[in-house]
Every structure is written in C-alpha cells, then in structure tokens.
Amino acid sequence: MSEPDFDAIIIGAGMSGMYQLLRLRELGLKVRVFEAGTGVGGTWYWNRYPGARFDSESYSYGFSFSKELLEEWSWSEHFAPQPETLRYLNHVADRFDLRRDIQFRSRVASAAWREATRDWEIALDDGSAHTARFLITAVGPLSAPTLPNIEGRDSFDGQSFHTSRWPHEGVDFAGKRVAVIGTGATGVQTIQEVAKTAATLTVFQRTPNWCAPLHNAPITEAEQAGIKASYPEIFRRCEETFSCFLHTPDPRGTFEVTAEEREAFLEKLYGEPGFGIWVGLYRDMLTDPAANAIVSDFIARKIRSRVTDPATAEKLIPTNHGFGTRRVPLETRYYEVYNQPNVTLVDIRETPIERITPTGIRTSGGDHEFDIIVFATGFDALTGSFDRIDIRGIDGRSLKQAWTGGARTLVGMMAEEVFPNLLMLLGPHTALGNIPRSIEYNVDWVTRLVAHAHAHGLTRVAARPEAVTAWMDHVMAIGEGLLSNQVDSWFTGVNRNVAGKHIRTIARYSGSAPDYRARCEEIARGGYGELSLA
Template sequence: MAKSTAIERWDVAVVGAGLSGMYQLLKLRQLGFKARVYEAGGDVGGTWYWNRYPGCRFDSESWSYGFSFSPEVLKEWNWAEHFSSQPENLRYCQFLADKFDLRRDITFNARVKSASWDEAAGEWEVMFEDGKRARSRFLITAIGPLSAPTMPNIPGANDFKGECYHTGLWPQHEVTFAGKRVAVIGTGASGVQAITEIAKTVGHLTVFQRTPNWCTPLRNSRISPEEMEKIRARYDDIFRRCRETWGCFIHTADQRNAMDLTPEEREAVFEELYNQPGFSFWQGNFRDALIDKAANDEMTRFVVKKIRARVKDQKIADKLIPTNHGYGTRRVPLESGYYEVYNQPNVRLVDLRETPIERITAKGVKTSDAEYEFDMIIFATGFDAITGAFDRIDIRGVGGRKLKDKWADGPHTYLGLNIAGFPNFLTLVGPHNAATFCNIPRCIEQNVDFVGDMLVYMRDKGLKRLEATAEAEDEWTAHVYDTGSKLLAMQVDSWITGVNKNVAGRQKRTFMAYAGGAPKYRQKCEEVVAGGYEGFALH
C-alpha cells in the first residue's frame, strides 16, 4: 500500500512533548484551538525521556519543580525524594499525560526535518524525517535548552568495538558496569552524576577530564508520607516564593555584600549555606558573589578548601579544581559523593589538558602518552545548548531566510519568544528567555500562559499574523546583553555564553540566557500585554 501523502492541518503545531510541550498542548486545548504536538521520542517526557543515564536527577527541589497549575495534580502526586531521580521524573510526565489524556493529540517518533513559512498562505509547513508533512497557522517550539547531544571532535569516535553510549541518548535497556573497564569522557553535570553512580559497581573506571567544574553537595533525602503532607500544605507559599526569586528557585540571595563582613562572619555564612541542600550555596549566597570578583574569590576559596578536604591525593585535587573560572560563573553541578570517587583504588583520572586524546580506537582511547583498553565508553560531552536544537531543524522565515544564518553571531529575539522575520513562530524556553536561567517549569507556565493569551487576543480581534518588530527585537537583545554584562559569567566560556568546543562555529562568546531575573521578565511581559502586545506587529 502506498504511503499516504495527505498533509495534516492545524491551528497550532507544537514541536516537543516535554513539560513545555505538554502544558502548551493542554492550554491550547482548553482555549479551543485545534493543535497537534510532534515528538521525536517514543513517549512524553523530553529531558526525562532521553536522559536515562545512571545518577540522573533534579537539581531543583522536586516539590518546587512540579507544575502548579492544577490543584488536582498537587493533591494526587507524591514526591519520593527532595531531588527526585530520572525514573520518577519520567513517571511524573507520564502521569500528567494520563491525567489530561494528552497522548491522543501527540504524534510520537516524528522528528522534524524542516519548517518553512509560506507567505502566500500565511502558515507554516513542517516536514518530518519520514517525509510526512503538516501545516499550521502557528508553529511553537518546545524543544528545550539542553536537547541536542554533541559528540566530541575526536578522530575515530565510531571505531570503538565495545559498548558505547552518550548520556543524553541513553538506551532504555539496562546497562551494567560490574567487572567492566569503563571510560567516561566529560565531567560536566551529566558526567558528574554518572561517574558518581557508576563508581559504585564498576570494575575499573577511567575519567577523562578536559575542563574541571566546581561542584557542591546536593544533600538529597527521602520524603516520608508525613513530610509530603506538610509540603502539600505549603504549596501556595512555595510557589509564591518561587515567583519572587531571581531564578524561581526557593533560594534567594543574601542581601548583604560579602566584603562588608569580617572574614569570620563570611566563613560562617559560607559554612551554613554549604551544609544546606540544593542550590543554597550558589543561589543563596551574598548578592555580589556572582558580580564582584573579590566576593567571588572568597566564595571560590571556600569551595577549594572543601574539595581538598574530600580528596586524599592532593595532586588529584589539583586536577579537579578549576583554574579558569570562579565558583558559580558556570551552572554548578550538584553532587552526592563525586569527589570521594577519586579516593577509590579502581578509579583513575586522566587530565586531558596534560595528555589530550588523540583518537578513539577499536579497543579504547589513545592519548598523547598512553593507550587505554575498555569494555565500555560513555560520552558525557553534553549538548549544543539552547540554540543547538533549533540549528538541527532547517527553519526558514520570510523570504526563505534561515534562522541559523540570522543567529550566526548569537541569538536575536523579542522576549525570547519570537524572532523578527519569522511570523507566527513562538519559542518556549528559547534563547534570551528567563526560562533559560530558571527552575524551568516555573518559567514554562509563564511562557505558555503568555502565548495562550496572545493567541486568544488575536482570535478575538480577527488577527492572523504576529511578528516582532525589528526595533523591539533590537531593544530586547540589547537589554539582554546589558543585564548579562554585569555577571562574571560573561567573562567565562560556557554554554551560557554560547561557547562549545565540540561544535563548529561555537567559539565566540555571545549570551544565550536572560540575566535580569524571572520577576523582571514577567513584569516586562505584563507591560507588553498592557500595551496591546507592544513590540509585536499584529495583522
């Protein structure tokens, strides 16, 4: 039988069935729009569907991460841990899909190849890798900031004959490490989590580290049924606090300046925060700790002391301590025994700054001074962050202009939600959006509600087309860079500043996030609405 060539038609097509895509679908359905979600994976979950690697879990408090929009969901769902693991997080996503019967409006195993604006028809045409097509008045991306896995630029990456995995594309079948010689390449957030878990059962583990990261303790714990009931009774206060804080975490900065205190007073604050769970030490530290180098140096010195106390061999500690950036100027991996792993006799650390990898071989890894044989290689080499998932789709706006070309020197957006020259194209959790520096579901809810309200406004007024003006885009992008310029993070190569050594063309610093904070972002969006969607040309 010949394959159907019929084109599906919708009011709104949504790409991605992670948390943002699921909530957007629910909102569109409630508002009366005919919508369809297209998902590359085999089920809902996004990040929590793909990232099944050992040790994968939240770094936000679970009870501050879950959606707040449904009293029923808050009443029915029980979190098992303060920082829950990937299996539970995926179950949560599946619970939401079941609760709201979302799967009936989702097409799975549908990876988008291209999306093109048809000016004459005033709609988007979406092409999938299997050749099928869909058309819609509006196109919304819900593809996530960390969803485009990258492999390192190492010759022979496909030559290895043993087991080989990327943390961001972990298989659904069980992977065991007992008795095996395992290599992990990469020590970012996923690497730190995976290394800690793999070390518990591995035969021998070799960690290849190119750039060490600052890590501080997660301090996770179980949630008893009694504690869950107390958390449930505090949800209103929890979500209110999240709305008030810069990153929508429960943590907020100490309003004092670090250097205004005596050394003894500073040390006492550092010690107290270090011993609290989650991002307390990073997000709850002195107000100037991430913008004033002297304050940051003090915080960094404290963390150095903690690392040295946990690693027995100080030569190994030297390799694990970053020297090219201060604490918190990159997103901080939280850990549960990571540094102690290097005290194990069956764990070896290879510093790639001293002995770089020359190639992957059929048997293992060859560096400049040795060749190592392995049964398994794990690439914890992260993602082409924020814009990478956009780049992997051939997105073309007015006149066939490629989004990738427009963003060649860094993103240009209005509110991180739309791009001049790309009508009716909306980017949830996109670049220059508060959600890229956020406890994401808190910002997802704001993004989705804003988009839903705007589409209703247009429908009620008989409008068919929205597009950011060039002036509004320029002003917002300039504002994004201005707020970012105050951060020490802007002086550091990281995915936040658009630098990725594994991706061609990602060597120049830009700025991918929004550093003004979620409350200011929300206020700006409210002003835009009050002005009749000021900054958008609506027709």
C-alpha cells in the same frame, strides 16, 4: 485563504510541549504535537543515564497549574531521580488525556513560512507534511547532544553512547572497564554511580567544574503533609526569587560582614540541600572578582579535604573560572569517588586524547583499553535544537543563518520579523533558572498571545525590528558585570565541539525572573504594540 490543517503545531512533548498543548486545547483550538521519541517527558525521556535527577527541590519543580495534580502526586525524595520524574510526566499525560494529540516517532525536519496563506508548512523526516497557523517550538534549551571531535570516535568495538541517548534497557557496569569523557553536570552524576560497580573507571577531564553537595534524602510522611499544605507558599516563593528557586541571593555584600561571619555563612550553605550554595550567596559574589575569590577558595578547601591524594585534588579544582560562573553540578560523594582504587582521573590538558581506537582511547601518555565509553560531553545549548531543524521564514530566510553570531529575539519567545507566527518556549534570552517555573510562564504568555490573535481574527503576528533591538539592548545591558558572561560555557553560547560556536555571546537572560516577567507583561498589557499584527 485556505485554512491550515491545525491552528498550532508544537514541536516536542516535554514539559513545555505538554503544558502548551493543554492550554491551547482550553481555547478550543486544533493542535498537534510532533515528538521524536516514543513517549512524553522530553529531558526526562531522553536522559536515562545512571544518577540523573533534579537539582531543584522536587516540590518546586513539578507543575503548579492544577491543585488536584498537586494533591494526588507525592514525590518520594527531595530531589527526585529520573525514573520517578518520567513516571510523573506520564501520569500528567494520562490524567489530562494528552496523548491523543501527540504523534510520536515524528521528528520535524523542516518548517517553511508561507506568506500567501499565512501559515507554516512542517515536514517530518518521513516525508509527510502538515500546515499550521502557529508553529510553537518546545524543543528545550539542553536537548541537542554533542559528541567530541575526536579522531576514530566511531571505531570503538565496545559499547559507547552519549549520556542523553542512554539505552532504554539500561547498562550493566559490573566487572567492566569503563571510560567517562566529561565532568560537567551529567558527567558528575554518571561518574558517582558508575564507580559503585565498574571494575575500573577512568575519567577523562578537560575542564574541572566546581561542584557542591546535593544533600538529598527521602521525604517523610510528615514532610509530605507539610509540603502539600505549603504549595501556595512554595510557588509564591519561586515567583519572587531571582531565578525561581527556593533560594535567592543574600542582600548583604561579602565585605559588609566579618571574615568569621562569611565562613559560617558559607559553611551553612554548603551543609544545606540544593542550590543555596550557588544562588543564595552574598549579592556580589557572582559580580565582584574579589568576593568570588572568597567563595572559590572556600570550595577549593572543601575539595582538598575530601580527596585524599593532593595531586588529584588539585586537578579537580578549576583555575579558569570562579565558583558559580558556570552551572554548578550538585553531587553525592562525587569527590570521594577519586579515593577509590578502581577510579583513575586523566587530565587531558596534560595528556590529550589523540584518538579513539577499536579497543579504547589513546592519549599522548599511551593506550587505555575499555569495554564501555560514555560521552558526557553536553549539549549544543539554547540554539542547537533550533539549528537542527531547517526553519525558513519570509523569502526562505534561514533561522540558523539569521542567528549566526548569536540569536536575536523578543523576550526569548519570538524571533525576528521575518519569522511570523513562530513562538518559542524557553528560547534564547528567556529567564531560565528553575525550568518548570519558566515553562509555565512562557506557555501562559504564548497562550494569551494566541488567544488575542484568535479573538481579533488575526492570522499574522511578528516581532517588530525595533522591539527586537530594544530587547537585545536590554539583554546586553543586564548581562554587563556578571562574571559568568566572562567565561566560556553554554551560558555564553560557547561549544568547542560545534562549528561556529567558539565566540562568546549573551545567550541567556541574566536578569531576575520577576524583572523578565514584568517586561513581558508590559507587552501584553500594551496591546502587543511591539508586534506587527494583521
């Protein structure tokens, strides 16, 4: 049997691809990373839109694997902006000499399993081909941007771009008539920045989202010293919490306390930095509709108090989902933007967009002229980045076709048996939450599996069908009763701009991160009995 070009090929040089490269290098393996962009960083390379930043605390987000790295890097803000994060990831790449094994401007077009040689043949869009024993995807859960299905979308004569494909040279909004389509997390961050300088900003909103204050601030010298001294405690806390944030649900039930206590508790969370107002609520607020109605009413009252025009305030309050059942954007004076005379909110449920014209956007209410159109229309989440690569397993079976109607995985890191030696970082049904904490665990688990195969002379590993079925049964069971799984969002695999993704599925692991890790450890400790090894 001929030897492949590489022991492993990794797709993507974001945080997961970089860390996976480092870990496999430590095993002495020959590894190549293919990255479509011109630099490292993944999410933080592509998403350069104004206002892009963490909503996890910076010091809980960075890599934890190197004490030296933790000591030498100082975050400037509690929630770092994109440029700083990209500098950090470039620093990591330099410090660990990662670039020598990364090939940039290299987009993977296809990957085909070769049963006879037990390896993958990976073809790039430039026509070149490479082989590897293991194919590891580090493509990110939110990396395949989607544009809206609007007639005439490409006919606009001005500047237009998706938030995740922002011009590297930046965009000057001063004196410009700007449209932003979309009010999800990226839309919220973009809108609050564009409104500062644009002559006019028109926001086209289909579905309002519940937003809460970020409460960002610079990190003082004293805080910096305290953070660095507390890193072991910080990461231990992230390991213990439900979704790897510094915040975790309050153990009390909503109706176990008085109305006055509830109000004070919600006020406290609303006034604190970060995701506490979302993931630190009473334990039943994301499962009990009556409990959720209380926090939804609280946030609605906050919106009404911050937006001066009552009609505009009502348009910004969601009516089709409760607070926290979709991803909650964190904002800085987002709602106050709508009090500015240069900002207009267009509810496209009332006046739908009919088409994009060479001069702007036409709705049922008339024509709007613009110099710049920003598409803050999100991503084909979780499976979209896989769908854009023609991945073929045994007998040429397509991964995209296999996942029609919803992905099937084993612990989110392996696909079905017909895709041997395909390992996924942050694939569907992994525990997400605070992403880098999930990345480090996924990478370490995959590394141990590759090391096991290498040590035992194994050239083929695949998930057994019964193990995939058992895992999917668990994923479905753990998701029952969650209000978020009863709502259309990327959590449930719905994207109305993508054909075939209009039906809800359980697209993510809804249980706790500690429970997820425990189940993954069972597989490893049991000698990988859930896998077919050869």
